[in-house]
Amino acid sequence: MSHRPIYLDNHATTPMDEWVLEAMLPYFREHFGNPSSISHAYGWEAEAAVKQARQTLADAIHATPEEIVFTSGATEANNLAIKGVAEAYFSKGRHIITVQTEHPAVLDPCTYLQDLGFEVTFLPVQGDGLLDVTQLEKAIRPDTILVSVMAANNEIGVLQPLAEIGELCHQHQVLFHTDAAQGIGKIPLDVLDMNIDLMSFTAHKLYGPKGIGALYVRRRNPKVKLASQIQGGGQERGFRSGTLYTPQIVGFAKAVELGLAEQASESQRLRQLREHLWTTLSPLGGIHLNGHPEQRLSGNLNISVEGVDGSALLLGLQPVVAVSSGSACSSSHVAPSHVLLALGHSKPLAHASVRFGIGRFNTREEIDQVAQHAIATIESLRQAQTPKTSIL
Ligand SMILES: *Cc1c(COP(=O)(O)O)cnc(C)c1O
Numbered sequence: 001m002s003h004r005p006i007y008l009d010n011h012a013t014t015p016m017d018e019w020v021l022e023a024m025l026p027y028f029r030e031h032f033g034n035p036s037s038i039s040h041a042y043g044w045e046a047e048a049a050v051k052q053a054r055q056t057l058a059d060a061i062h063a064t065p066e067e068i069v070f071t072s073g074a075t076e077a078n079n080l081a082i083k084g085v086a087e088a089y090f091s092k093g094r095h096i097i098t099v100q101t102e103h104p105a106v107l108d109p110c111t112y113l114q115d116l117g118f119e120v121t122f123l124p125v126q127g128d129g130l131l132d133v134t135q136l137e138k139a140i141r142p143d144t145i146l147v148s149v150m151a152a153n154n155e156i157g158v159l160q161p162l163a164e165i166g167e168l169c170h171q172h173q174v175l176f177h178t179d180a181a182q183g184i185g186k187i188p189l190d191v192l193d194m195n196i197d198l199m200s201f202t203a204h205k206l207y208g209p210k211g212i213g214a215l216y217v218r219r220r221n222p223k224v225k226l227a228s229q230i231q232g233g234g235q236e237r238g239f240r241s242g243t244l245y246t247p248q249i250v251g252f253a254k255a256v257e258l259g260l261a262e263q264a265s266e267s268q269r270l271r272q273l274r275e276h277l278w279t280t281l282s283p284l285g286g287i288h289l290n291g292h293p294e295q296r297l298s299g300n301l302n303i304s305v306e307g308v309d310g311s312a313l314l315l316g317l318q319p320v321v322a323v324s325s326g327s328a329c330s331s332s333h334v335a336p337s338h339v340l341l342a343l344g345h346s347k348p349l350a351h352a353s354v355r356f357g358i359g360r361f362n363t364r365e366e367i368d369q370v371a372q373h374a375i376a377t378i379e380s381l382r383q384a385q386t387p388k389t390s391i392l
Contacts, residue, residue: 005322006366010205010299010359011154011182012324016251017207017360023254024209027247035244036235046246053253057214060256061199062190069215069236070249074181075105077200077215078148080229080240081177082109085146085198086118087227089175093143094118097136097174099150100342101125101158106148106179125342128292129158137168146175151183151199155339155355156291157300159187166195175224181205181213185259186267186297191216197224203248207360208255212248215239266360271298273358273367278303280371284378290340290353299358304340308381310351316377317354321370324355 007015027049035050037043054065071077086096098110100122110120121139125131131149140147147169149160162178169176177198183189185206191199202213217239218224232241259266278301281287286306305313314325325337340350354374358367 005318005320006362006370007322008356008358008362008366008370009322009324010357010362011157011297011355012357013204013210014207014359015361016204016209017255017258019258020208020251020254024247024251027250031246033246035246036233046244049246049250050244053249056253056257057201060184060189060260061216062192063216064219066237067191067216067219069217069239070244071213071215071240072211073204073213074103074179074200074202076229076240077202077213078103078105078177078179079109080215080226081198081200081217082106082146082148083113083229084226084239085175085177085224086113086116088225089145090118093141093145095121095141095144096146096148097121097123097139097144098148099123099125099131099160101129101153101156101339102148102150103154103179103181106150110148125158127344128295129153129156129290129339129343130292130295131160131165133161133164133168136165137172140168140172140174144172144174146177148177148179151178151180151189152187152297153291153339154182155337156302156343157182157297158291159183159295159297162189162194162196169197170195173222175222182297185256185263186299188263191218197222203252203255206255206259209248209251212245212252214252267298270358273362273364274298274301274356276364277301277356277358277367277371280368281374284375288349290343290345301356301358302353303356304345304349304353305378306349306352307385308352308378309385310336310348310353312381313352313354313377316381317374320373323357325351325353 031045033042033046035046054068057068058065114120149165152159166176175197178196179200181202182205184201197218199216204210228239230241235241288304290302336347336350
């Protein structure tokens, strides 16, 4: 096999854990039944596995199994939560609040609803990426039906104050949805303590398979109403029709189980690796840490580099390390990240950014190698740039 770069793009997706694959295999082979088939053992076996998985997921967030709705991932869960609430509550109000730094899977359903006549407030964030909760409180109106604020940012790793936001929403009787795609199995999540009404998940950011996720939908205090977005056989209590994907569901639950078992120790290990990377790179000077230094995912280091071109930086890093920049590429057009712009960065600085996403299978030796290569790349790019053509 050819030499491949070190994988440090664990916020985009993660490699699947071997244990997850092992757990899934029987459900591709002998236990292939449809969990909705109630008249024979094939169906019962699959149904038992789904039931067990639902319990694991519910336990992980202090919910009940009936409150878990399996979806194809966090994109679908976000769409179901936001459009589903909008459709079910529009007679109560048509105002939704979210944040400028959300994932497109939250922002785009919101702009879609704007076109249908809903009003959406996109709150700014502070320089460290955190939402100002007093600003949120001011934005809540009598016709506000939903607040959607993510748990952990996929670019800068910032952890929003969910408990505070939940408390506020609860006081004002506004539903609170959080996109926890980057949070599940990595940070503590408790739907009761945090007053969360709807929460989106995905397995593939947690060493699980792609194409599976879930939406937590609160059933009491209050019972959340939701208009289904996919109609058919009535699976998932009618919220999401379609034959359940048993192997993926089993893998998802295994991933959550493994994540929870090592959450505390792994979080500490990742933080040490991140700090090691930061303390090796920062003496170069002109390197900015994006996002709050402490209130962030332990495996996330997002930096902006002065005096280099963003595309050249990425190109220079590519042979040794697989990372993403803070830029979202859509076809040939490279736009600076909406998240970094929301932090108040200039376009060139937002563009010259790198997101290091350290994960379960990364070692200290790999981090050393990446750090040395990043230093060499940045130094040579800066030397090539005369002061007059410098972009900053
Ligand atoms: C990856 C991600 C999503 C999309 O999840 P899919 O399961 O790939 O659809 C949504 N929100 C956040 C914060 C993410 O990181």
